[in-house]
Amino acid sequence: MTDNHASHGRKRPTGRRTGDSGTRDAILDAALGLFAEAGYDGASVRAIAARADVDPALIRHFFRDKDTLFATAVADRTTIPQRLAASFEGSPDTLGHRFADTYLRLWEEPETRPILLALVRSSTTSAHAAQMLWETLGSQLNASESATHDDQMRRLALAASHLFGLAFARHVVRLPPLVAADHDTLVEQVAPVIQTYLT
Amino acid sequence: MTDNHASHGRKRPTGRRTGDSGTRDAILDAALGLFAEAGYDGASVRAIAARADVDPALIRHFFRDKDTLFATAVADRTTIPQRLAASFEGSPDTLGHRFADTYLRLWEEPETRPILLALVRSSTTSAHAAQMLWETLGSQLNASESATHDDQMRRLALAASHLFGLAFARHVVRLPPLVAADHDTLVEQVAPVIQTYLT
DNA sequence: TGAAGAGTTCCTCAGCTGTAGAGTTCTTTC
């Protein structure tokens, strides 16, 4: 078989390439994509290298080990916590709608979607990934100054878990009724509930 | 090293044992437990055999392959769909409470809990497991005759996904505010929302 | 110009994976 790391290319010359190859970024893109599709365990270093059309040893060179690669891929360029926090600013009357809209939109956009999928797919078997998921999606829960009492904390967590369950059912398990619905319809239907939990 | 399949036992005699060894059940128990902890991919046939204190080849003998073992372990002795369906019978006024209570209780009981954990932990990477999860937890969605319109189907799915998200956050990600709360408090707080969705 | 170092290739290692076959002993059936 002699797969030779890159599916199509044959016998590339050894040594450094001239100019600025975007190798590091290519690896990060491939890694995020594969982590999103297969989870931490399912995405092998070799498969990531193959998708990036790169020698597996380069991954080790740039990111020491797989764990660091994962952390870098999901954490490096994300503004998810900031966007969630930002949705809390504004009139309390429409907070439920803003929060639901922001939260669910993160699962639709091509930049943030693979990050969330990677976190979720990995979180079920890796406690480390579960914690990262929580820190990413639940950060506004710690940040929110209004949530000082146990009951308020719990209500916030209920709101977040509702939205999370919705996203999970829609994008991971792919529940037909939820896949069929469009974003705005879902936001509209969920917003009142979130509003109730949060206020 | 020479692990020799069973951690402590040394050189057991070959051939069939006399009497009725509960080997098959021991394997199923060990399998369900490991699938619940590590997911489908994370639970190796050898590890399951070791936990059951049994030769790995016996798994192949009883259950052809790993997939069949998984299906048998999660599907063989569960009454989850029935219990969920049963919660739909009774006064419509308290449907939300009954459904939430039944649903969340399934995650607490030692008989059903590992089944759900195994399904969830496996569903994120295996489409097959995701479908089984959906058939298990969403069966009442298909069954319910009242849900003929798209909107009603979606509302049912929203209710289910809310409860699922809550259970996931509580038992898999282990969100502190949700772990701290006790079952009845959660049911009480969630029931009105479920009731709204369902009616 | 020369040395340091970053980017790149190939090869190797020990360990684990699911599956498979062949042989031994007990139980059941005729």
Place this chain on the structure above:
DNA sequence: GAAAGAACTCTACAGCTGAGGAACTCTTCA
């Protein structure tokens, strides 16, 4: 009492895994 089959053991295979080392080439900077 003999034959069939179920329960059980050990050993093997081919493939994949993450990690690591050695060597080569280009770039950068003194």
